[in-house]
Amino acid sequence: MPAQKPDNSMDDLSKKLALQGQLEEVRKLLTGYDRKELEHLNKLLKDKEAFSEELSHLLPVAFKKLVDSGGVTLEALQPMVEEVLKESIRKNPKTLSDILFPVMMPAIRKAVAEDIKRMLDVVNQTLEHSFSPKRIGWRFQAVFSGKSYGEIVLSHAYVYQVKQVFLIHKETGLLLTQAGNEETTDADLVSSMLTAIKDFVQDSFHSTDDSLDTIQVGKLNIWIEQGPKAIIAAIVEGNISQNYRILLKENLEGIHIDYSYELDHFKGDTARFQKDENLLEECIQKEKKPEKRRKPIAAILLILILMGALGYWIYGLIDQRIRFDRFVQKLKEVPGLVVTHTDKQQGHWVVEGLRDPLAKIPASLFAQNKFKPGEIRLKLQPYISLDPIFILKRAHQKLNPTENQHFSYRNDTLFISGETPEEWMKSSKNKALQMAGITQVIFLNAPVTASKPDLAIEKYTFTFGFNSDTIPLSEQTHFKHIVAQTRSVLDFNFHNDSVPVIVVLSHTSKEGNKAGNKIIAQRRADKFIDLMVSWGLPPEVLIPKVTVKSDSALTQPVRTVSFKIEYAKSIRHD
Amino acid sequence: MIKKKISMLGSFAVGKTSLVQRFVRSIFSEKYHTTIGVKIDQKIIQINHEEVNLLLWDIHGEDEFQKVKPAYVMGSSGLFIVMDGTRRKTLDIGLELLEMAQKVAGDIPFVVLMNKSDLKESWEITGEEIQELKDKGMEVWLTSAKEDTNVEEAFTSLAKKTLTE
Ligand SMILES: Nc1nc2c(ncn2[C@@H]2O[C@H](COP(=O)(O)OP(=O)(O)O)[C@@H](O)[C@H]2O)c(=O)[nH]1
Numbered sequence: 001m002p003a004q005k006p007d008n009s010m011d012d013l014s015k016k017l018a019l020q021g022q023l024e025e026v027r028k029l030l031t032g033y034d035r036k037e038l039e040h041l042n043k044l045l046k047d048k049e050a051f052s053e054e055l056s057h058l059l060p061v062a063f064k065k066l067v068d069s070g071g072v073t074l075e076a077l078q079p080m081v082e083e084v085l086k087e088s089i090r091k092n093p094k095t096l097s098d099i100l101f102p103v104m105m106p107a108i109r110k111a112v113a114e115d116i117k118r119m120l121d122v123v124n125q126t127l128e129h130s131f132s133p134k135r136i137g138w139r140f141q142a143v144f145s146g147k148s149y150g151e152i153v154l155s156h157a158y159v160y161q162v163k164q165v166f167l168i169h170k171e172t173g174l175l176l177t178q179a180g181n182e183e184t185t186d187a188d189l190v191s192s193m194l195t196a197i198k199d200f201v202q203d204s205f206h207s208t209d210d211s212l213d214t215i216q217v218g219k220l221n222i223w224i225e226q227g228p229k230a231i232i233a234a235i236v237e238g239n240i241s242q243n244y245r246i247l248l249k250e251n252l253e254g255i256h257i258d259y260s261y262e263l264d265h266f267k268g269d270t271a272r273f274q275k276d277e278n279l280l281e282e283c284i285q286k287e288k289k290p291e292k293r294r295k296p297i298a299a300i301l302l303i304l305i306l307m308g309a310l311g312y313w314i315y316g317l318i319d320q321r322i323r324f325d326r327f328v329q330k331l332k333e334v335p336g337l338v339v340t341h342t343d344k345q346q347g348h349w350v351v352e353g354l355r356d357p358l359a360k361i362p363a364s365l366f367a368q369n370k371f372k373p374g375e376i377r378l379k380l381q382p383y384i385s386l387d388p389i390f391i392l393k394r395a396h397q398k399l400n401p402t403e404n405q406h407f408s409y410r411n412d413t414l415f416i417s418g419e420t421p422e423e424w425m426k427s428s429k430n431k432a433l434q435m436a437g438i439t440q441v442i443f444l445n446a447p448v449t450a451s452k453p454d455l456a457i458e459k460y461t462f463t464f465g466f467n468s469d470t471i472p473l474s475e476q477t478h479f480k481h482i483v484a485q486t487r488s489v490l491d492f493n494f495h496n497d498s499v500p501v502i503v504v505l506s507h508t509s510k511e512g513n514k515a516g517n518k519i520i521a522q523r524r525a526d527k528f529i530d531l532m533v534s535w536g537l538p539p540e541v542l543i544p545k546v547t548v549k550s551d552s553a554l555t556q557p558v559r560t561v562s563f564k565i566e567y568a569k570s571i572r573h574d
Numbered sequence: 575m576i577k578k579k580i581s582m583l584g585s586f587a588v589g590k591t592s593l594v595q596r597f598v599r600s601i602f603s604e605k606y607h608t609t610i611g612v613k614i615d616q617k618i619i620q621i622n623h624e625e626v627n628l629l630l631w632d633i634h635g636e637d638e639f640q641k642v643k644p645a646y647v648m649g650s651s652g653l654f655i656v657m658d659g660t661r662r663k664t665l666d667i668g669l670e671l672l673e674m675a676q677k678v679a680g681d682i683p684f685v686v687l688m689n690k691s692d693l694k695e696s697w698e699i700t701g702e703e704i705q706e707l708k709d710k711g712m713e714v715w716l717t718s719a720k721e722d723t724n725v726e727e728a729f730t731s732l733a734k735k736t737l738t739e
Pocket residue numbers: 584585586587588589590591592593605635689690691692693717718719720721
């Protein structure tokens with residue numbers, strides 16, 4: 001046991017190995033081979049498989065060397081090789097044809113395809129030459145689009161269409177009957193050609209019956225289904241489903257059963273087959289291309305027109321509404337007129353409100369907003385306007401002042417200036433106090449004349465901007481000092497017999513819009529009065545007075561406000 | 575309509591294609607070569623007030639490189655065995671082809687066309703040899719595709735035979 005004497009056995013082994021190495025060394029020196037190589041050679045010679053394998057690598061090289069050196073000529077070898085080939089073919093031709101098949105097939109296929117195409121141009125021609133207005137249209141399309149006619153035909157109408165179906169007698173290649181919408185007079189020829197092609201393919205490639213099941217000729221596909229005695233060939237444009245083959249098969253089977261005798265004894269008389277019109281009818285199939293939906297131009301146009309009309313109508317409504325609103329706005333600005341409600345009733349605009357009998361609605365208001373007078377109904381109730389202008393107007397009507405008298409109104413107070421005889425004063429005071437909006441009457445220029453102190457306010461004039469009633473802040477500060485002085489000098493005690501009043505004179509032009517000018521002049525006066533009230537002056541003594549003058553006749557320039565101190569005899573309404 | 579398949583058989587260059595051309599289109603011209611080894615034409619003729627559609631299979635001639643495919647002969651109702659009077663060998667090949675065809679298509683009517691009769695001075699096939707064929711019961715026509723001699727007659731004759739038999 002090696003384990004029991006380890007030292008001894010280890011010693012033995014190493015000795016053996018050393019001896020072996022030496023032997024190897026000696027062999028190498030003597031033979032030039034080492035043992036492994038020798039073993040390999042030995043094995044090669046005994047194992048034929050391995051040896052021929054080894055030789056196969058060497059032989060071609062050796063052979064080439066032999067030919068190159070002129071030791072043997074190709075001419076000498078040729079008969080030998082030919083003999084071998086001949087023998088091989090004699091024994092079993094299929095072997096060689098199988099070997100050559102992959103090499104030859106593509107070339108043959110190409111050549112055959114070329115042939116078929118040439119032969120079957122007949123088919124194309126007959127199909128192409130058929131005439132119909134639609135096809136003439138396609139022809140034009142083909143010319144102008146630069147596409148082939150076939151492409152155009154295909155691109156139209158059908159996903160696929162079986163154009164023609166032939167039932168062919170297998171043995172003779174004769175056409176038994178056909179179906180399809182385009183009768184081809186050359187159908188007989190085509191049938192024979194198809195049979196020849198089928199024969200050729202089957203004969204050349206030892207192929208089984210169903211090897212040739214479709215032939216492509218340009219844009220057409222010929223589907224061939226073979227039975228033992230008859231063949232169905234269908235000429236199809238476009239891509240048909242593979243299920244179509246099943247249909248062909250079933251049809252062909254049916255025909256073989258129904259016409260078994262006729263097929264067996266066929267002598268060239270096809271009448272029997274042609275009689276049955278439905279024989280191949282099932283095989284004629286087509287699927288329409290989903291019609292490209294025509295753009296409904298008429299409908300789109302109609303919608304556009306309707307939308308246009310609707311838009312115009314809406315625009316009209318909006319426009320009318322805008323014009324109406326503008327009209328109402330203007331109406332509201334008319335003094336003595338109050339708009340309480342607007343509405344549209346049965347196509348008519350209605351304005352409800354109140355109108356002072358003295359108020360005048362400018363006739364131009366309708367035309368300015370493109371309304372005919374009838375289009376807007378004004379339902380206006382009479383009322384007494386407390387607008388200062390109307391109070392003044394009514395005061396003028398009632399009191400009938402002389403030329404030298406002047407009326408103004410502010411804060412429920414009617415101011416009457418000018419010559420005022422005692423009698424008239426009494427009666428007019430009573431009349432005035434009965435009028436709406438008047439609670440107090442103050443007569444200016446009373447006979448009392450006090451010594452008038454020299455006041456800065458009477459020399460003050462402020463000129464407004466055009467169409468403006470604003471007083472700049474700096475101006476207000478300046479004016480405030482003037483007012484303070486006025487207040488410190490004047491004694492506004494109403495218990496006195498006469499009271500100083502400050503007439504605020506607002507000058508405006510009578511050019512242009514006179515009414516408008518008047519209103520703005522009034523506002524300017526009011527602005528100053530408001531300021532003065534806020535600074536402590538009693539409102540009762542501040543009397544606005546609007547004067548309208550033609551520009552040329554002006555002593556005071558227009559758009560100004562100035563002040564005048566007068567003394568009034570105060571007559572209070574209890 | 576009655577339809578008949580007729581096969582043209584014969585060695586290469588005997589004039590099969592020329593004869594068919596002459597018969598079908600009344601012209602004598604162009605060569606037509608096909609890879610599949612057959613070219614088919616048709617012609618409708620009147621026989622006894624009956625229309626017959628002849629499908630003419632012009633099968634490539636036999637030579638050392640190409641063999642006639644028996645499949646093409648199958649189903650024929652009639653045969654033309656075409657020989658070239660100027661080439662002795664075409665007679666033998668013609669007879670061989672006849673034998674082959676009869677094996678494939680059965681005992682069907684046939685007509686021998688001894689073509690290129692316009693070149694009679696250089697014919698190798700003798701009158702005796704032609705007589706021998708006739709003695710065997712064969713119908714022999716001396717034709718010229720080039721000069722349109724007996725072409726119509728020969729075709730009509732074979733067509734009639736296919737109808738009666
Ligand atoms: N002189 C003459 N030449 C002919 C006649 N028929 C054919 N040929 C010529 O013979 C050659 C072979 O004819 P072709 O019809 O191709 O023979 P195929 O091989 O049997 O089809 C062509 O050069 C023809 O012009 C004929 O009747 N007379």
